[in-house]
Amino acid sequence: MTTRQLDKTYDPKAVEDRWSGEWINRGYFRADEKNHPGQPYCIVIPPPNVTGSLHVGHALNHSLQDILIRWRRMQGRNTLWLPGTDHAGIATQNVVEKQLMAEGLSRESLGRERFVERVWQWKATSGNTIVNQQKQLGESCDWDRLRFTMDEGLSKAVIEVFVRLYEDGLIYRGERLINWCPRCLTALSDIEVEHEEVKGKLYHLRYPLADDPNTGLIVATTRPETMLGDTAVAVHPDDPRYRHLIGKNVRLPLTTREIPIVGDRILVDLEFGTGAVKITPAHDFNDYEAGERHGLSRxxxxxxxxxxxxxxxxxxxxxxxxxxxxxxxxxxxARPKVDTLLREQGILEKTEDHKMAVGKCYRCKTVVEPYLSPQWFVKIQPLADPAMKAVEEGRIRIIPEGWVNNYLGWMRDIKDWCISRQIWWGHQIPAWYCLACNSRQIVTTDGRTTILQGAVPIISRLTPSGCPTCHGQQLLRDPDVLDTWFSSALWPFTTLGWPDQTPELKTYYPTATLVTGLDILFFWVARMIMMGLKFMGEVPFKDVYIHALVRDAEGQKMSKSKGNVIDPLHVMDQFGTDALRFTLASMASPGRDIKLAEERIEGYRNFANKIWNAARFALMYLDGPRTALPLAQRTLPDRWILSRLVHTIRTVTVELESYRFDRAATALYQFIWHEYCDWYLELIKPVLQTPEHPDGASTRHTLVETLETTMRLLHPFMPFISEEIWQTIPHQGDSIVVQNYPDVDQAWAAPDAEQLFALLEQTVGLVRTSRVLLNYSPGQQIPFHVGHDDLDRQSQLHQLQRHLAHLSRGTADVSPPQDWPAARLLRLVTEGLSVGIAVADDVDLKKAIERLAKQITETDKELQRVDGKLKNAEFVSKAPPDVIAEHQERVRTLSRDRALLDNSEQQLRTMLRS
RNA sequence: GGGCGAUUAGCUCAGUGGUAGAGCGCUUCCUUCACACGGAAGAGGCCACAGGUUCGAUACCUGUAUCGCCCA
Structure with a gap:
């Protein structure tokens, strides 16, 4: 076997470029819906906007999914990670419109057909950016199954769903007050509006009574200009100030109208403003509903x-x-002009400062207006009820659980979903209108065609050939397209081939896990659950794992305008993809946002380098036979590291099962760096570096065995470096991607070895501390004594003698402390363990004495604390026996330590004086 | 206004009814043949505050303060 020489420093770039392509070429990510024997495990990716490029939020979201998928694939599950992109109606249209504007064109000047063509063209050239970036990240998606929400199959499915919902009476068209973006010129759904608090003014306006203009009613409003559309004034029916006025009229200033005073206990808050409010049903949601209650015109x-x-x-x-x-x-x-008018006419009583919420378009941040217009809606309650039940009954788990209430609360108050958008890029609604039958409902003004409420639509999967009522041939297709989230709501089954009953659908639906950010819980997750239940009769996924938002190091939301965006591609370039992935995984603690700082990524870059060098080390000493001895015959270091490894395997597996990526990552980091590298590799050096050492063959075997297993354990988190190392060390198989994930092999557990090792670690620590206190240089070989109060431990020290000498760089004399020379010796004591080192003539003892004094103080403090508890009668009578015994034992040990430390300090002080 | 979460080392964060933990940063020493993207040894904490439950609370409960998020 030839071993390749590894570079001193890990260079991620070359490795990543090679493997990301190679894995795909070899088809490792391809799912097999027909012949794979494993239990299916499917994740559908939250489709990124086709306009987009990879940002750090994607990097987090995708890294976690890839960890799950790679892990399950290695476990032998029949995995499918299904990739795709979303057409992102408004966002994409905006991007292309901006381009047109730069060319001096507009979408209107192009016309609908050519504009849509133009967007497709744009998608063809720019739409793959994010997909290529995902491949660079090493995402193990089945790229052959890449879907797009507007590709042919999905579009067909969207139409199918629309028609079926319509036929079931769950889609209707009606004139309602909806959120309208005056810049995008389209309706928005309720959740597409972001609320923001702004400073405004509360205007107090005097509306005179119609039959007694000298008295009036003062209404409070934040939007004085809408008073022109008032159709009533509301007061609380229990309000003694106003209730006698209910039924009378007021004269609406600036108009020729009189409007009624009505009593409304929902709209009016007795405490707020003047206790009287104007009602403008066409421009405010609450007023709209009040208008409905009182039969007011809009x-x-x-x-x-x-x-x-x-x-x-x-x-x-x-x-x-x-x-x-x-x-x-x-x-x-308009507002300042109205303000002036009202002031001049003495209608404006006063204004006061007032905080209020304004709604902004989630795409372009323009202030949205409530706008009265005919739109398409999904009647949501019949869909929401089963979706709530699925979560309540645990058929869908939301992780972390805290979000369940959030979900249920939103579902409980859910409003009908406005699904029509007045844009061109998207799935056009499959509704046609007969021009003959609807001549009065279809009006065109200034080139804008409006289809009024009451028009009778023909809903059809295919373009209808004529009007079924009058057989007229002149049909107008509804110009609106569907909300982007309408098609993404169908994502878990349409991507698998629905409405056809495909093998994919049969194998992979319901999918296993959905990994997503909180921001689209309502936009997307809730709607997928509703649609999945409706059309598949089954939940779309069993687990929903909700991860945090990535913020910058200061905790600010990343945004282009703030300039605090961390570009994952830049980071990957600088520190390596594995480092970025590991950072994100290790910071993915539930319920807390991730503040991403570059230092952290740098730290994990160093971790990758550490791993790399551990592998280099192994390769350097691998020449020679390797023999697998029975576990019992292996050396202490070998048995210890196997025991730690199996412990780590268990931890990583358990944590992954509960989506604790952070804990799994920490366990790997801790094991690899601080157990494998810091101790194991150091411990076996004497064996490896001695030619023909009797333990050589077995040690080399364990070295490879543990390193190879560790690489498999690490692979889902750091796919590139683990593959590269795995390929370099002895292994069987073509790629680590398709190897088995390490299993918990209980035979590896060796509690006796772990116990021995703990003593070793403690002893070496004391020796090293002593060396520093006495200023012995790290390379200097020194003689030292070790001993223990406990006889068993004392004999264990004998077993450890060789390792002690090696790790402490010196010669170890294991003997009872009372046998040690009394003079010129520094003694350190912890928990019955004593270490003694000869003090050279020229050493400054102050440091050592200070250290001893400090430890004595600490021991005293602890002794008092523990002893105090034992002297407490209640503690002794009520605490469990084992806790009491433990406390007693500690008092004994601490007292002994204390005595020995005292003794040691006095000796040093004597030396100092002499 | 309603709901949720957070508050632990200088910073970023884990964590547990019974000795307070990690990474980064900091201090000192060390270029020893895997790694200076490294090693060794250290310093550093009334676990936000006030009550309560308990033999015992950083952890459980209640309240307060501050910050953040979601919803209205």
Whole structure:
């Protein structure tokens, strides 16, 4: 066998480039839905926006999934990690529109067909960016199954779902107040609005009574300009200030209208403002509902661009001079004008500062307007109920559990889902209208065609050939497209071939785990559950693992505008992909956001280098025969490291099963660095470096055995370096990717070896401390004494003599402390263990004495504390016997230590004086 | 306004009803033939505050403060 010489420093770049491509070429990630004997384990990736490039949030999300998938694959499960991208309707349309703008074009100038073509073109050139980046990260997706939410199969499925929901009466069209983005010019669903607190003013307006203009009612509002569309004033029916006014009318200032005063205990908060509020059903959600309760008409005074609308104002009886003054103005300009008008007319009583929430478009951050328009909705309650039940009954587990209430709470109050968007990029709604039958409902003004409420749609999977009612041939397709989240809600089954009953669907649905961030729990997760239950009759996944958000080192949300974005590709370039992956995994503690700092990644880069050098070390000493001796015949270091390894295997496996990536990563780090490298490799050096050593063959075997196993254990976390090392050391098989994950082999556990080792570690620690106290240089060989109060331990020290001498660099005399020379000896004592080192003539003893004094103080403190507890009658009578025994034992040990330390200190002081 | 979470070493974070832990940073020593992206030894903490439960609380309960997130 030829061993390759490894470089002194690990260079991730070359290794990663080679393996990321090679794994794919060899088809290791390809799923087999038909012949694989293993239990299926499927994860569908949260499809990144096709516009996107990999950011650190993806890196976290994908790293965790890849860990799970690689781990399960190695465990022999029939794994499928299904990749894909999302067409991201509004976001993508915005990107392409921006491009057009730069060319002096607009989507309107192109027309719908050419615009959509243009987006496809853009997708063809830029859409693969993120996929290529994912491959670079080593993501073990089955890339042959890459799906896109607008590819042919998925589009067909989307239409199918729409038609079926419509036929089931779960989709309807109606005029409702919806969230409207005046910049994107489209409706948004409730959750696509981000609420932000801003400073505003509360305006107190006096509305005079119609039959007694000298008295009036003062209403409080944050949006004075909408008063033009008021259709009532509400007071609380129990409010003694106003209840006698209910049923009377007020004169609405700036208009020719009179509006009624109504009593409403939902809308009106007795404590807030003046206790009287205006009702503007066309421009406020709460007012809209109040309007429904009281049968009020809705008067819209803003148009689709959120500009004051002349026609609307006229219809609302606004005085013509006011109409002229305000027409076409945006709210920001209209408000000061209205303010002035109201002041002049003595209507504005006062204003006061007021904090209020404004809604912003989650795509473009423009302030959204409640807007009255006909839209398509999903009737959600019938879908939400089973989705709640699935979680309540534990058919879906949400991890961490804390989010369950969040989910259930949202589902309980869920509102019908507005699914139509007035954009062009997306799945066009499969609804057609007969122009003949709907001549009054279809109006075109200024080139904008509006399909009014009441139009009768023809819902069809294919383009209908004619009107089924009048057989008319002139049909207009509904111009709206579906909410992007409509198609992603179907992702777990449409990507597997639904509505066809494919083998994939049969094998992999329901999927095993969904890994996602909290931010899309409602957007995506909840809706997948609803749709999965509706169309598959089964939950789409069994576990939902919700991970944290990645923030910058200061805890700020990363954003391009703040300039605090950590680019994962840059980091991968600088420190290696494995280092980034390991960092993210080790920081993925539940319920806490990740503050990512580069130093942390650098630390794990160092870890990778450490692993690399451990492998280098192994390779350097691997020449010669290797023999697998029975475990009982192996050396202490070998039995100890195997015992620690099996312990680590158990920990990593258990932690992965409970999605504790952080703990699994910590266990690996601790084992590899501080057990394998710090102790094991040091311990076996004398054997490896002695030619023809009797333990050589067995030690070399264990060295390879443990290193090879450790690489397999590490592989899901650090796929590249583990593969590279695995390939270099003796192994069987083509790639670590397809090897078995290490199993817990209980035979490796060796409690006796661990116990011995603990004594070794403790003793070596004391010797090393002594050396530093006495300023012996690290290389200097020194004689030292070791002894123990406990006879068993004393004899164990004899067994350890060789290792002690090696690790402490000196010659070890194991004998009872009372036999040691009394003079010129520094003695350190811990828990019955004594170490004595000769003091050279020229040594400064101050440091050693200080250290002894300090330890004596600490021992005293501890002694008092423990003794105090034992003197407490209640403790002795109530604490469990084993705890009491333990305390008593500690008092004994501490007292002995204390006496010996005292003695040692006095000796040193004597020396100092002489 | 409602709900959830956090508060532990200088920083970032684990953790447990009975000796307080890690990484980074810091101090001192060391280029020893795996690794200076390294080794060894150290310093550093009233576990936010106040009550309660308990023989015993950093941990369990209640309240307070501060910060963060979600929802309205």
């Amino acid at each position: 008067l819209a005074v803003l148009d689709h661009a959120a500009l004051l609308d002349a026609a609307g104002m006229q219809q609302a009886g606004v005085e013509s001079s006011v109409v002229e003054m305000l027409r076409g103005l945006p709210v920001s300009k």
